[in-house]
Structures are given as C-alpha cells and as structure tokens.
Amino acid sequence: MTDFFLIAIIVLIFLVIFQISKASEYVSILKGEEKSRKQNNKINGFFMIAFLIAGLIGVWYCNKLYYPKTLFTQGAASVEGKSIDTMLWITIVVTGTVFFITQILLFWFSFKYQESDKRKPLYFTHSNKLELIWTGIPAIVLTVLVVFGLKYWFKFTSDAPKTAQLVEITGHQFGWEIRYPGKDGVLGRKNYKLTNPAKANPLGVDWSDAASHDDIHVATTMHVVVNKPVKLVINSQDVIHDVGLPHFRMKMDAVPGTPTTMWFTPIYTTAQMKEKTGNPDFTYEIACDQLCGRGHYTMRGVIIVETQPEFDAYMASQKPEYYKAFPDLDPDKVAVNDSTSKSVAQNIKK
Structure with missing residues (x-):
C-alpha cells in the first residue's frame, strides 16, 4: 500500500508541473510573447542571484558540518601520507578557487546581462x-x-629502503591473509596449484622451499613497527581487490597472478592515535577499495602499529605455518614427546 501511495504522489507531482507549464503558456499568449519573455528573464535573473547566495551558504554549511568527520582532521599517519595530504590540499585550493570564480561569474553574468532594450549584444565567432x-x-x-x-x-x-619490514598481504573474497618472513627475512615461494586450506596451506606455500619453514601466517590483522618503513607485497587469489589504507593515505590494487608492491612509514602507534583522536576504539583499517563482489563491504582488516619490542613479542608468540601443516615436525611437540619418553623409560627402570 505504501508503494502505491508513493507512485500516486509522484504521478500527482508530474501532473501539477504539467498544468503549471500549460497555464504559463496561456498567460504568455494573453499578455503577449515578448512581454511575457521579458518578465520571465527578470524572474530568472533574480533566481540566479538567489541560487548563487543559497549555493554559497550551502557549501559553507556542508563544509562546517562534514569536514570535522573527515580523516583530514586526524592528519596522515605516515611520512608519505603527509606528502599526499599536501598535494591534495594544493589540488583543492587550485580547483576550489577556479570553482568559486567560475560559478560566481556564471550566475552574476546571467543576472547582469539579461535581455535589455538598452543594450545590444555583441556576437563573435572566434x-x-x-x-x-x-x-x-x-x-x-x-x-x-x-x-x-x-x-x-x-x-x-x-624499491623500499633496505631496512624496511617485509609483509605480504593476500586478498580473497572476502578477507585478507597476512604473511611475515621469519628470522631469515625471506618469504618462501608460493604456487597457486598448492593452495589447500584443508591441509593448512591457504596461500599455496611451497613447503619444499626451506625459506618458508619459518614464515608466519595470520588472518585479518597486520602488525607493523612505528617509524620503520613497511614494504607490502600484495596478491589476490580470485578477483581484483585493492589494499586501501586510508589513515596512511595509501592504496594499491591486488591483481590475480601479478604481485604489486608499495611501501610507507607509519609515524604513530595505535595507542598514540587513540589518544590523538580521543577515540579509545580507534583502529587503523585495511579496506578493499575495489568492488569485488556482494560481500565486498565485509572485506575489512586491521593494522596494529606498535613499538619494536611489542612487535618482537608478538612474532615470538606466533607459530610458523609450516608446523601447522606438519605438526609432527613441530620442535615443541617433539620436545614434549622426548620428555614423555624419558619419563616413561625412567619409570620402567624403577
């Protein structure tokens, strides 16, 4: 029933507009076309000035209302992001100045140079x-x-600085997978044919490569070190995604079969940003900036920026993915089994 009334209202509005336009035509015929046209020009000229004033007030009001809600007020959270902000401000100033000048002149000229018997128009072709x-x-x-x-x-x-932290991020419908190199600082090679989440290998890591044995794999959350360059190696397992880092002013497409890279240097820890923004729930977000399917809106990750000791402690708490795929080779498990065997042997001797 609500839809019916909505359609009826829309039809009624069109009918009212049609009747007003027809009435205008009849009035112009009664008054004379020329006299009616001149009156309409004066009315339109007045409306041009009114729209100009209302538009400028609207721009000012919208800026006052919505600017505090933008990321501009927080400032860029990376060294490179500050350069992006500077470039963006220059672009806004240049284009904004041109916008205001052209729009003010457009409406003012429409008012000032409306049809008049006292002025003869000048025509030129080129x-x-x-x-x-x-x-x-x-x-x-x-x-x-x-x-x-x-x-x-x-x-x-x-190329990122040689001291940069290396992190691989892989997108898929609809989530992010994060991989860090181990102590060797090298990511093990991958082969998409080896991808098998059921066997603890969702990224298709080639376990025959010794460099992959100490790699750390986690989902959704990325840990990076403050004031240290971070190099991202970006991949996609299905369609085109886009690693969007709005707080750092960075983004890069994740293309299937074609790894892409970018690097940045975070300058505030997550704790510092919580204090700076006054928001205890603040998080650095990883957004997918490329429409990738109906679950696109859920494709969100988190970046935790922390100090080097905090990052080292986090990495020490993680178990390499290799031992998740081959638990029998896990040194911790082997050590426990050896300890159990020795204890059983001692009990037998007793």
Missing part, C-alpha cells in the same frame, strides 16, 4: 587569444599537478 587562455592555462596547471602526483607515485612504488 578568438585565438581567448582559446589560448582557457586551454593553455588549465593545461599547464593540470600538468604540474600530474607531475607532482607521478613523483609521489614513483616514490611509493619504487
């Missing part, structure tokens, strides 16, 4: 100077902005 101004200047400004963007892009996607 102006080389005008063409040069309105194509040349924007082209130069946009080229400068693009060059700045490319400069930062090449920096973030270039």
Whole structure:
C-alpha cells in the first residue's frame, strides 16, 4: 500500500508541473510573447542571484558540518601520507578557487546581462587569444599537478629502503591473509596449484622451499613497527581487490597472478592515535577499495602499529605455518614427546 501511495504522489507531482507549464503558456499568449519573455528573464535573473547566495551558504554549511568527520582532521599517519595530504590540499585550493570564480561569474553574468532594450549584444565567432587562455592555462596547471602526483607515485612504488619490514598481504573474497618472513627475512615461494586450506596451506606455500619453514601466517590483522618503513607485497587469489589504507593515505590494487608492491612509514602507534583522536576504539583499517563482489563491504582488516619490542613479542608468540601443516615436525611437540619418553623409560627402570 505504501508503494502505491508513493507512485500516486509522484504521478500527482508530474501532473501539477504539467498544468503549471500549460497555464504559463496561456498567460504568455494573453499578455503577449515578448512581454511575457521579458518578465520571465527578470524572474530568472533574480533566481540566479538567489541560487548563487543559497549555493554559497550551502557549501559553507556542508563544509562546517562534514569536514570535522573527515580523516583530514586526524592528519596522515605516515611520512608519505603527509606528502599526499599536501598535494591534495594544493589540488583543492587550485580547483576550489577556479570553482568559486567560475560559478560566481556564471550566475552574476546571467543576472547582469539579461535581455535589455538598452543594450545590444555583441556576437563573435572566434578568438585565438581567448582559446589560448582557457586551454593553455588549465593545461599547464593540470600538468604540474600530474607531475607532482607521478613523483609521489614513483616514490611509493619504487624499491623500499633496505631496512624496511617485509609483509605480504593476500586478498580473497572476502578477507585478507597476512604473511611475515621469519628470522631469515625471506618469504618462501608460493604456487597457486598448492593452495589447500584443508591441509593448512591457504596461500599455496611451497613447503619444499626451506625459506618458508619459518614464515608466519595470520588472518585479518597486520602488525607493523612505528617509524620503520613497511614494504607490502600484495596478491589476490580470485578477483581484483585493492589494499586501501586510508589513515596512511595509501592504496594499491591486488591483481590475480601479478604481485604489486608499495611501501610507507607509519609515524604513530595505535595507542598514540587513540589518544590523538580521543577515540579509545580507534583502529587503523585495511579496506578493499575495489568492488569485488556482494560481500565486498565485509572485506575489512586491521593494522596494529606498535613499538619494536611489542612487535618482537608478538612474532615470538606466533607459530610458523609450516608446523601447522606438519605438526609432527613441530620442535615443541617433539620436545614434549622426548620428555614423555624419558619419563616413561625412567619409570620402567624403577
């Protein structure tokens, strides 16, 4: 019933608009086309100024209302993110200035130069100077902005510093898998044909590669060290995803079969950001910035930025994925079995 009333209201609105337009036509015929047109021009000119004032007030109000809710107020949480913020502010200032100038002139000219018997319009078909101004200047400004963007892009996607922490992140519908190298600092090789979650190998790690035996694999949550560069090796197991790190101002596509990389340097721990934002529940988010299916909205991960001792303690508490796949080779289990065997042997001797 609600849908019926909604459709009826929409139809009624169209009928009212149609009747008003027809009434306007009849009035113009009665008054005379020319006189009616001049009156409409004056009314439209007044509305142009009214819309201009209302629009500027709306822009100011929306900015006041929504700006505090943006990530701009928190500031970038990485060294590289600060450069992105600077570039974005420059872009906003340039484009915002052009927007206000052009829109104010548009509405003002529509009001000031409306039809008048006291003024004769000037027509011209071409102006080389005008063409040069309105194509040349924007082209130069946009080229400068693009060059700045490319400069930062090449920096973030270039080789990371040698001291960078290495982390692999793999996307799939609809979650993230995180892998860290062990003490050797090398990630073991993978082969998608070996992917088998049922056998504790959801990433398709090649266990014949000795470098994979100390790799740590966890889901959803990534741990990184504050003030230390982090190099992300990004993969996808199914469709195109996108590793979006809004607080760090970074993002990179996760493409099936084609690993991508980027690096950044976090400058605030999670604890510091909780204090800075006044939000005890603050978390650094890993978002998927590429529509990847109907469960896309659930594809969310968390980054915990911590000190080096805290990170070392976390890594020490994790068990390599190799021993989850081959529990009989787990040194801790072997040690327990040896201890049990010795205890049984001693009891037999007694």
